[in-house]
Amino acid sequence: MDRTLLKKGLRPTKQRSCVYETLLERKDHPTADEILLRVRKKLPTISLATVYNCLETLADCALIRQVNFDRSPSRFCANLSPHAHFICSRTGEIHDLNLSNKDILKLKSILPNGFQVDDFDLTFNGTT
Amino acid sequence: MDRTLLKKGLRPTKQRSCVYETLLERKDHPTADEILLRVRKKLPTISLATVYNCLETLADCALIRQVNFDRSPSRFCANLSPHAHFICSRTGEIHDLNLSNKDILKLKSILPNGFQVDDFDLTFNGTT
């Protein structure tokens, strides 16, 4: 991670490292508020603004991903491999559905000619 | 539309009708603010709160769809047939990509066994 930041002329501060490591610890999808709570166990004085700053920086460096479900608070995760999300309407659980190359080709096959895709978001709602 | 509302015990008021017809007029994806501006040409005294109320009611009745891109203001459209969205990062244009049954089966084939889908959101980002 330090490498990636330094390459962009950004400092791997303890706040940034801690936010990043906190996201690695668990494979869930915490909000900025939840991340603040977790990070404060290690850095009790970190501010919410800094958490937002760190998350933005890490996302800009493609070290983490920001995920939005409708207009609810943004969530963040360190799973960088291409995946879709499944939200269970009973439990509220968010599942990562990792996508094979085949899956990705299927997705792209939906596009008419001449559409160049940089990125996509795919979210399912339902029950498990 | 009146039918659908009445069936649910809701009144087809002139505000609701006007919001609905405004969405039918153009096949774009206006925000509540933009809808307010358009609707005010016909009902100059309608309030933003009412526009929000009408949109919520119409969406609850499945007469329109609410669409969210990341955390930007919600957008609304009257295209009810299953479709994905493509956002052009150059122009900001939002394209509807209507999905065939085949496309939908492809999408669902991504899911592991035991996942029951009620709905999905698929958005592509790229250039045309």
Added chain:
DNA sequence: AATCAAATTAGAATAATTCCAATTACAACT
């Protein structure tokens, strides 16, 4: 015409996020 629930309205409240100005931290020079 009187009644009553539903809908509309203006403005206040909320909540997530961003902005701002002041402080702090740190790397690079002397």
Added chain:
DNA sequence: AGTTGTAATTGGAATTATTCTAATTTGATT
């Protein structure tokens, strides 16, 4: 080691989309 300059952090204010609230209006039904 001390100084300097830039970047990062911080707390709180500001912003923005949306929801809430309480008062008024509407319109169907008695």
